[in-house]
Amino acid sequence: MANMAVKQLQFQQVISLSHPINPRIPLWPGDPPVEFEEVASLEQDGYFLRRFSMGEHSATHMNAPNSFYANGMGIDGYPAEALVRPAVVIDVRGKTLGNPDYEISPQDIHAWEHQHGLIESGSVVLVYTGWQHFWNDPAAFFGQDAQGSHFPGIGEAAISFLLEHRQVAGVGIDTHGVDFGQSSTFAINHAVLAENGIVLECLTHLDRLPATGATLVIGVLALEGGSGSPAAVMAFIP
Template structure:
């Protein structure tokens, strides 16, 4: 079985969304003093490779802990968008290129090649985003989730979070951000899992996103 880790490492000097704080990983117990190691972890719920549920935007909508576990596992396909320039839109042409695999997948994962900018200022630049037609396609498709190797579904400049609101207003779906290594998954369907921490009333959670091939 081939397994690919699609997850950035959580560490104190990692990139975080503008306005939030980087994680703190503080020693709570040590080998020398206590005979074992334990770490106090302090971070925002949308740190690193993470997942948004509908409750991220709307009160009374579904939190991550209320989703059944099967929401976080299924077949995925990568939509290759690496040739798009900054500021361009992801259009239906990109979906059509993978053919029926887009309809057979539970998760659509969009590869912008942006993970290569992880750790640099350009990671927070004008990355391509889904246009309205693709958003409508996703909403009609009954997908379990969509995912990206950029820091947001919306451009950083869109403080209204227009796409987030459209995605989560009525649909039981999750949105994954800050994926990496999507180019290693190839053009076909593959198994994908993205389990979050089971936190009460969770508006988001870091995940361990993994692809595997039997």
């Protein structure tokens, strides 16, 4: 019998990084609304039950490769062990809050590593832009105008560095896209999902996480062939 490495997860606190889901959440333009319908009630049926409908990329969610690649894996293809990952948090609010079109650069990563050390291979890099605080104001969250949406994201040079030189497992962000709002190519999604990596969007409570040391446990619905799924993302804090 092969020797199995024993992995231990020690923590003092668990923080949810997912927004509650309701019909008022910010929705990507053109995406289906969040809808709830009562199908059984305590008064009439003895139990309470609703049905719900929403897009696969709405609320706090994870994207799947087949959302950008015709032969890509669906959300149900991720093995369980791929969804438990060490996390680092890069706080770029100083750059983004005055510039909603800001793209995270390699310089931002180098500055973070100068303070905290090199990003560990297999990590998920979470980017705290401050946009989580606009969640209850969809107009501010998207910054929509005649040119389209305006919110920060990860730049192409930064994602190339993270994938090629740090071998990260994926990225997450508190905006509605790891690609910034003005992107028309979704290059960051393409780059990460080409390797069956992790893309998390619409995260929250990133301000409550340490820069290093947290472990993410990502719960997705195993939607067969799904292009993504709403996600319950838990951060375990040592």
